[in-house]
Amino acid sequence: MKDIKNKIVWITGASSGIGEELAILMAQKGAFPVLIARNKEKLQNVKDTCLQFTQKCWMYPMDLSRVDELPDFVQKVINETGSIDILINNAGRSQRSLAIDTPLANDRSIMELNFFSVIALSKLLLPHMINNCHGHIVTISSITGKFGFPWRTAYAASKHALQGYFESLRAELSQTNIKVTLVSPGRVKTNISLHALTENGTSYNQMDKGQQNGLPANVCAKRIVRAIQKNKKDILVGKSELLMVYIRKFLPALFHRMVTKINN
Numbered sequence: 061m062k063d064i065k066n067k068i069v070w071i072t073g074a075s076s077g078i079g080e081e082l083a084i085l086m087a088q089k090g091a092f093p094v095l096i097a098r099n100k101e102k103l104q105n106v107k108d109t110c111l112q113f114t115q116k117c118w119m120y121p122m123d124l125s126r127v128d129e130l131p132d133f134v135q136k137v138i139n140e141t142g143s144i145d146i147l148i149n150n151a152g153r154s155q156r157s158l159a160i161d162t163p164l165a166n167d168r169s170i171m172e173l174n175f176f177s178v179i180a181l182s183k184l185l186l187p188h189m190i191n192n193c194h195g196h197i198v199t200i201s202s203i204t205g206k207f208g209f210p211w212r213t214a215y216a217a218s219k220h221a222l223q224g225y226f227e228s229l230r231a232e233l234s235q236t237n238i239k240v241t242l243v244s245p246g247r248v249k250t251n252i253s254l255h256a257l258t259e260n261g262t263s264y265n266q267m268d269k270g271q272q273n274g275l276p277a278n279v280c281a282k283r284i285v286r287a288i289q290k291n292k293k294d295i296l297v298g299k300s301e302l303l304m305v306y307i308r309k310f311l312p313a314l315f316h317r318m319v320t321k322i323n324n
């Protein structure tokens with residue numbers, strides 16, 4: 061098991077949900093979290109909680125979809141923290157709109173945050189990790205990165221793109237000491253559906269049944285941290301909904317009947 065005590069862990073989307081729980085758990089294990097998200101007040105609360113358990117914690121309010129600003133931002137964070145041992149790409153936004161109603165600008169905005177900002181950040185930190193001869197890039201994908209899902213065409217596309225990108229990157233890095241872990245949660249009890257993008261550009265603002273009955277976010281975080289410590293390549297985290305991944309693979313006709321019935 062990898063010891064994460066004293067490791068500097070960059071966590072995006074650390075102001076709520078899975079990212080917040082990851083930050084607190086990492087702090088409880090003696091790691092030093094670097095918290096990134098847009099909401100300054102929420103980040104400050106998470107930072108205060110982390111500092112109850114660990115000696116160092118940094119926070120940087122940042123809109124990650126401003127990809128052009130990331131090179132300067134990454135340099136500043138590295139200068140101030142000294143080093144990054146683990147990057148957890150967790151920030152993301154879901155979708156609640158049918159493809160036919162979704163303006164292309166919304167598809168682009170989901171791809172910009174969920175895919176381009178993630179690969180931009182990973183590529184900016186990669187030379188730093190290679191220089192240090194170690195590092196771990198962890199990306200929170202989704203079961204919608206394993207199969208398509210109604211009302212989430214761009215979201216599912218962004219998560220499929222992450223799957224392809226990081227699987228390929230892992231192969232490229234196989235001769236180095238840089239690890240790549242892909243995490244695919246099913247339904248996790250967070251506010252993700254409230255924040256999901258609708259066709260008119262606003263947030264969906266409703267708690268879906270799926271999330272309401274989902275795995276608690278702190279349990280999800282525990283499984284993710286265990287996977288990081290064990291250098292796992294690709295994990296599923298959730299409840300019975302994970303069966304859909306296997307049904308899709310082994311019983312595709314049944315999968316196609318089931319998936320058409322999903323409506324939230």
Ligand SMILES: NC(=O)c1ccc[n+]([C@@H]2O[C@H](COP(=O)([O-])OP(=O)(O)OC[C@H]3O[C@@H](n4cnc5c(N)ncnc54)[C@H](OP(=O)(O)O)[C@@H]3O)[C@@H](O)[C@H]2O)c1
Nearest residue numbers: 073075076077078097098099123124151152202248250252
């Ligand atoms: N919950 C689930 O059922 C589920 C299932 C599968 C996968 N996932 C994935 O898990 C990850 C975390 O989601 P969650 O469930 O914890 O949802 P959440 O509670 O909505 O958290 C999303 C996080 O991303 C941050 N974020 C959003 N837009 C951002 C931007 N432009 N720049 C920087 N940070 C931004 C948010 O912070 P600010 O608003 O402060 O910026 C927040 O901290 C996502 O990648 C999601 O796709 C979740």
